[in-house]
Amino acid sequence: MTVNQTSPLSIGILGFGGLGQAAARLLSPKQEMRLCAVADGQGYAYDSQGLNPETLTTVTGDRGSVGYLDQHGVLSQNSIAELIQAAPQVDGYFLALPNLPNTFMASVARQFIDSGWQGVLVDALKRTSAVEQLLGLQEDLQAAGITYMTGCGATPGLLTAAAALAAQSYAEIHQVAITFGVGIANWEAYRSTIREDIAHMPGYDVETARAMSDADVAALLDKTNGILKLENMEHADDIMLELAGIVDRDRVTVGGIVDTRNAKKPLSTNVQVTGRTFDGKISTHTFTLGDDTSMAANVCGPAFGYLKAGINLHRRGLHGLFTAAEVMPQFVR
Structure with missing residues (x-):
């Protein structure tokens, strides 16, 4: 069952390297999702009315961070935590982050749990041991009201x-x-x-x-x-x-x-x-x-499909950890 919506979902992307930039471009023509929040290692940008992927990519290429974006950018060494607080109404985030070290994604999940934010997270994790760490957070994610979709890229995904x-x-x-x-x-x-x-x-x-x-x-x-x-x-x-x-x-x-x-x-x-x-x-x-489907297409497309599915689960009160093998993704129009 899909929950009906009248306005685009507010979406964030954490990480704005090659994968994050491709994810932003993929979202650009979508009607059901609007990119509103982005963070990288040096800063973040947020605009509830939507961010322009081309502008974000240009700023990152020229100056090294989305934090330099005019009006909506903020430079920060604690960009993820600050963005979570600055944008409480974001429905879901794609964690387009490198899992280096191997504990990094679990530590990001912990930041969301501790922040009080409630919504949907999706990652494209690769390693078995990294997913096992998230399994250890299952009860905490559920108690925090977070629906977390893991392993939702190409493979796994x-x-x-x-x-x-x-x-x-x-x-x-x-x-x-x-x-x-x-x-x-x-x-x-x-x-x-x-x-x-x-x-x-x-x-x-x-x-x-x-x-x-x-x-x-x-x-x-x-x-x-x-x-x-x-x-x-x-x-x-x-x-x-x-x-x-x-x-x-x-x-x-x-x-x-x-x-x-x-x-x-x-x-x-x-x-x-x-x-x-x-x-x-x-x-x-x-x-x-x-x-002819690129790595980015095969990773980012499923990630947002699972994010949409996760948002529907979240709205029905289903929280905790889910994988790409147990939930069907939903096509984002």
Whole structure:
């Protein structure tokens, strides 16, 4: 059931790097959502009547922060907490933030819990351990009146939800295999995302990736010709599908290739669900994303679809933590 609304939902974006800027552009033509609040590491901007994504991107490119926006920008070293207080009527936020360190997203959730704000949060978290930290906040989120949608990007997110649907053909799931291809023409447009990917590589972890300078990242990419090959990643698709009662996490694998020098995907992103049907047949469903849908399109689109679904849950009094494998996203017009 969708709650009827007469005015656009007031939406905020935390983080205004490559993903946050793409999310703002995606929202621009939407009628059901209006971008009103943005924060980055140096400041925030808020206007209840709406913010212009192009202006925000220009200011960030020229001066380094949305806090420099004329009239509506505020420079701050505590931008998230201050924005929450300055904009209590924001319906929901997309947390387009790097989860570096691995405790960061949980600490942001704690800021919202402690603030007294009530609404919807959605993230595109990758790591299983990060989602486990949020599970530890389940009761606190519920008590605070917050509906939190986690793992709602591409993977985890879109592909996890596809796996949950595909699983319905089977009496038993044998394996869920997610393989992704990402093409980025310039890695510096997605610095944080690339660092998170590096953290999954052999010999690296979250802290070593976080400590790498841009020059260190560039040197690594020079060694690999701009290619990152990722296998058996610690990806929250596994815990999300397990929590949904679909398959044990040890039967879920995630890996892929990221090309940081070409916009064209190095391979097609897909999820394969293999199982046994009630009549004893072994079969595999494959769901493949179109090669011309970018990483940003496949992350931000589902994130706002889940945000809309979360707002409807919130208005019906359903609070706490939900994942992309247990709630159907709703298309934002």
